[in-house]
Amino acid sequence: MRDLSRASGMSLAGLYYYFESKERLLFLIQRHTFSTIVQRLKGRLEGVIDHEERIRIFILNHLEYFLANQQAMKVLSHEADVLKNGFGSEVAAIKREYYRICVGLLEDLKRAQGLEFATRIAVLSLFGMMNWIYTWHNPRVDADAEHLAGEMGDIFLGGVINGNKNREKTPARK
Amino acid sequence: MRDLSRASGMSLAGLYYYFESKERLLFLIQRHTFSTIVQRLKGRLEGVIDHEERIRIFILNHLEYFLANQQAMKVLSHEADVLKNGFGSEVAAIKREYYRICVGLLEDLKRAQGLEFATRIAVLSLFGMMNWIYTWHNPRVDADAEHLAGEMGDIFLGGVINGNKNREKTPARK
DNA sequence: GGCTTATTCGAACGTTCGTTCGAGCCGAGT
DNA sequence: ACTCGGCTCGAACGAACGTTCGAATAAGCC
Numbered sequence: 001m002r003d004l005s006r007a008s009g010m011s012l013a014g015l016y017y018y019f020e021s022k023e024r025l026l027f028l029i030q031r032h033t034f035s036t037i038v039q040r041l042k043g044r045l046e047g048v049i050d051h052e053e054r055i056r057i058f059i060l061n062h063l064e065y066f067l068a069n070q071q072a073m074k075v076l077s078h079e080a081d082v083l084k085n086g087f088g089s090e091v092a093a094i095k096r097e098y099y100r101i102c103v104g105l106l107e108d109l110k111r112a113q114g115l116e117f118a119t120r121i122a123v124l125s126l127f128g129m130m131n132w133i134y135t136w137h138n139p140r141v142d143a144d145a146e147h148l149a150g151e152m153g154d155i156f157l158g159g160v161i162n163g164n165k166n167r168e169k170t171p172a173r174k
Numbered sequence: 175m176r177d178l179s180r181a182s183g184m185s186l187a188g189l190y191y192y193f194e195s196k197e198r199l200l201f202l203i204q205r206h207t208f209s210t211i212v213q214r215l216k217g218r219l220e221g222v223i224d225h226e227e228r229i230r231i232f233i234l235n236h237l238e239y240f241l242a243n244q245q246a247m248k249v250l251s252h253e254a255d256v257l258k259n260g261f262g263s264e265v266a267a268i269k270r271e272y273y274r275i276c277v278g279l280l281e282d283l284k285r286a287q288g289l290e291f292a293t294r295i296a297v298l299s300l301f302g303m304m305n306w307i308y309t310w311h312n313p314r315v316d317a318d319a320e321h322l323a324g325e326m327g328d329i330f331l332g333g334v335i336n337g338n339k340n341r342e343k344t345p346a347r348k
Numbered sequence: 349g350g351c352t353t354a355t356t357c358g359a360a361c362g363t364t365c366g367t368t369c370g371a372g373c374c375g376a377g378t
Numbered sequence: 379a380c381t382c383g384g385c386t387c388g389a390a391c392g393a394a395c396g397t398t399c400g401a402a403t404a405a406g407c408c
Contacts, residue, residue, distance in 0.1 A: 175395080176394085176396095190397065
């Protein structure tokens with residue numbers, strides 16, 4: 001809170017005039033952030049029918065926000081699940097909606113192409129790929145969101161579509 | 175430190191008799207953890223020549239340790255890069271060696287199969303997939319390390335081997 | 349038994365943290 | 379001119395933190 005006070009130019013007590021506690025302030029930041037990501041995603045998905053393209057849009061939307069707000073996302077990733085009961089559940093609901101959208105995109109792809117893979121593990125692997133970026137991405141060295149989304153989309157889509165073909169002496173898995 | 179004192183049964187001051195500071199204690203834990211992972215990996219890779227199998231071993235080794243020490247890895251993931259200069263560089267060196275091993279495995283696969291993808295992004299995506307597990311894995315619900323390593327191996331190997339075939343109207347990328 | 353050395357601990361120190369309080373400032377309304 | 383409500387702040391409070399210190403205990407050796 002003292003850091004925020006210094007950075008914003010407002011006194012420490014002044015912050016508490018607007019935000020009743022540090023926890024509520026974190027809650028507002030998290031709610032705003034995750035709501036924005038979900039809202040932008042919905043807008044971008046409208047009218048797109050190709051299943052692979054929809055997943056690529058999901059990845060690009062996610063990475064763009066993460067890289068544009070890298071410092072913030074670093075904190076938010078570390079501060080996941082620290083909110084107490086009341087605050088935590090509302091943020092958790094938004095995250096759950098986001099997760100469910102991704103599950104839906106994958107289920108659609110599975111149905112359309114007759115694929116077989118574990119949706120939950122695939123979705124959480126994808127989130128891992130994307131979220132881990134805050135630990136290594138250096139804007140001066142690494143490619144931009146669009147390029148990275150392309151590469152990750154290649155790996156992920158190639159994986160869920162052709163994945164189990166690479167098991168030696170193993171039939172398609174249930 | 176007070177938590178450790180309570181959990182270990184030794185007084186707070188007693189801890190400082192054995193570990194000169196909280197930072198040095200964290201350093202010892204990190205060094206031991208990452209050294210163990212690298213050491214086990216090297217043992218398991220010995221004698222295995224198939225490139226895909228070697229990457230699957232890498233994934234299994236990583237996930238097994240992460241799931242067997244989930245609470246610890248949750249902390250270590252959060253405490254990455256908090257060590258000051260002296261301590262930090264030694265741990266960073268071990269991590270870099272681990273990273274380089276993974277890069278080597280992928281480069282071998284690329285060469286053997288004539289593939290084209292960005293190694294750095296692929297490696298860091300794989301780390302993301304695997305490391306993110308501490309945020310969602312529930313031992314009572316989710317599969318064990320072996321099963322998860324199989325699924326993630328399918329996705330990752332399928333992705334790097336067949337990835338760019340899924341780009342619409344796009345040639346293989348450089 | 350005495351003496352030395354290793355181990356353990358309660359109590360405290362100084363700092364940082366989240367938060368609160370009371371007093372001051374300032375512009376709008378009467 | 380006076381007041382009132384919104385806004386801002388310096389200063390402090392109590393708790394938690396990493397760390398230290400001196401004394402108490404235990405263990406090994408003569």
